[in-house]
Amino acid sequence: MVEKMKYIKNDLILKNPLSFWANFPESERFFWFDPQKEEFVIGAERLRAVDPDKDNLSDIPYLFHSQTFFDDVKGERWKNFGGETIAFKHYFVANKKTSYYLTCDPPKNISEIPLTKIKHQISEKASDFSDWEELFQAISQNFTDGKSKKIVASRELEFLSQSPFELESILQNLLENNPNAFIFAYQKEQRIFLGASPEILVQKNGNQLLSYALAGTFPKTMENAGEKLLTDPKNLLEHEIVVQKIKKNLLEKAESVKVGQTGLMELKNVYHLRTLLTAKSSKSSLIDWGKHLHPTPALGGEPRHEALTFLRKHEKHERGLYAAPLGLIDNEGNGTLIVGIRSALINEQKLYAYAGCGIIPSSDALEEFNETKVKLKTILEAL
Template identity: 35%
Template structure:
């Protein structure tokens, strides 16, 4: 990482071009500046007609947002994806020319994206635009916290580029993105909802319970898909605005690839990094919200004392503890869960704090934690094998880690639940639930129906 203390955009570009010329290879230049408060949703909306992919991350409870437009560089990886991605990211950081006097989370060189739930599962055409792992460095990044706002420009240059021409193009793009109207396109409406073979899904639940009763697994998470036809092509900016308004205490995300957009509002953090400190979340066990304060509290107390949900939650706590000790020290876990309330649902919640050991990274933690028992099952290999053979959908990026990292050793990844893939006038929504020995197929089907609600509500349902 080549740190530059004082610089203008053009001088930074000239330095990067000279480096590229001397080393006969492309160079990434990253420059961050502090700006007046800007609206990240308007920023994403401004990219709607630029034919450039966009990325978005919002931690609504913290008032923290990252909005990215364009792609200066993409990291992709195959079968050994965590190891490949870590090496590619480290090489990119080491060779980048960076001007970032702030070192705040989400500034400097930032990469955003995600990966598929299971790289070994059979892929379908639904997810053609989403590789098994894809992390992009956006060309322009807006980072907004509760206190400050920053703009980062990232650009890849080679030895024959002209700094003045690139500067002119980037300045024009910056003005276009920051002066866009904050008015949102109209909401779409849902014209048709199509359940995908519900009786077959319930039969798979029965098969899973038999598998568990035969002591071949303790828990298997099964997902299903809901197809939604929309009245018009939906605007990503409008959906994101609605998700932020309707889903407090969630991670709102969107990742666009060639016009297809995977987005959602997940309550479940997988891992957060702040230098050497890491924080994970056990979130398993689900119940609806009540219509009154009294009913809500009654449901919460029932959830806290429900044997099935507490057992499901303990699976996750135990697995995360075992995973974290491999790469961390000072692992701290409370003895009992608390209630984590959302608009439509409430969950059992236990935070896990730890300190990364030397020579380990956020990639190691992601690799060890994913899939958690809340998304795969217990034991992991047996449950994944059952899912590959019997689950009748391609999960793609659903249920997988999505998030961001920066060159200052900050980053955060969530589990991509409460989500959907938007393609023109169609949306594929996904929801899952944990199947255990005494699971009832009809009740599990109802639970997945509740979990579709966050996405249906922002699509006009």
């Protein structure tokens, strides 16, 4: 029998919500900014990991949920990191109307901590273009063999910083540079996974569901990039595979599904093709929907099983939380799971940045490599 938890609400006004995060430097903690609600939710100090299928969660104001990209993690880099649903002892919530501190412990004295922006001096480990070409060759062979029609290949780049990473400075830059993205960070002991994701895997509000098909990219440096993207056959095909798969998966469990019009999503450095899918479902939980939809062909490939088997065998790095579902759930079971893209894992003075892109038979290795470089800017411009 799990003890009933009561959270006490305290008024707390902070000039910068990141101050709350900065008050718990040694703790396990979670940072979340939702650009739709313009709301920050920060959790600090683990209360416990919960079992969403069994526990009564109505007394816990928020849960941080994450799934790893694959069900299991093999190496040290991602070991014991993510793949849990966690309740924290302390939460700070701030939106346009209100801000407060929720705690089930004696309240901490939270102080305003001035944030200093720093520019990190980083160096990159050797280029991985030959690895990329090798992976691309294997994907082409997979297509020729008729095994799959889309595979989302990714890169992991290792950087070394001359000084310890200033997390608040990085998060502040992510917030300022990416107003349309969900900004997230999760820290457990010395590892931190953070990023600015534009992609909602599934959002639940009562019986209403929303999912983004987000796939197809042009860099903004291209002339008339947005206009061209909307009529580019390769990107439209890459996109349509995602729309059809999310629609099919929603229809398997939802009462009704609507597919919106395909349009553009504009980010700092790229345009994406985006289609909103909405559905009605009164049965499954947000986490169940996350498990059912993950990975869409925007992150894995099509058919799903074949793409995953391929990626397990051929990608040299482990994905961990990269491209995996993660997000925030409230005490009514509503919330948002995004996918952990435009992201990086920090471990002491090392940073591993991740970026991937959808490959179909008409894709070109160098163009796709360059696309990952543009996507990596989300992280690199924040350092």
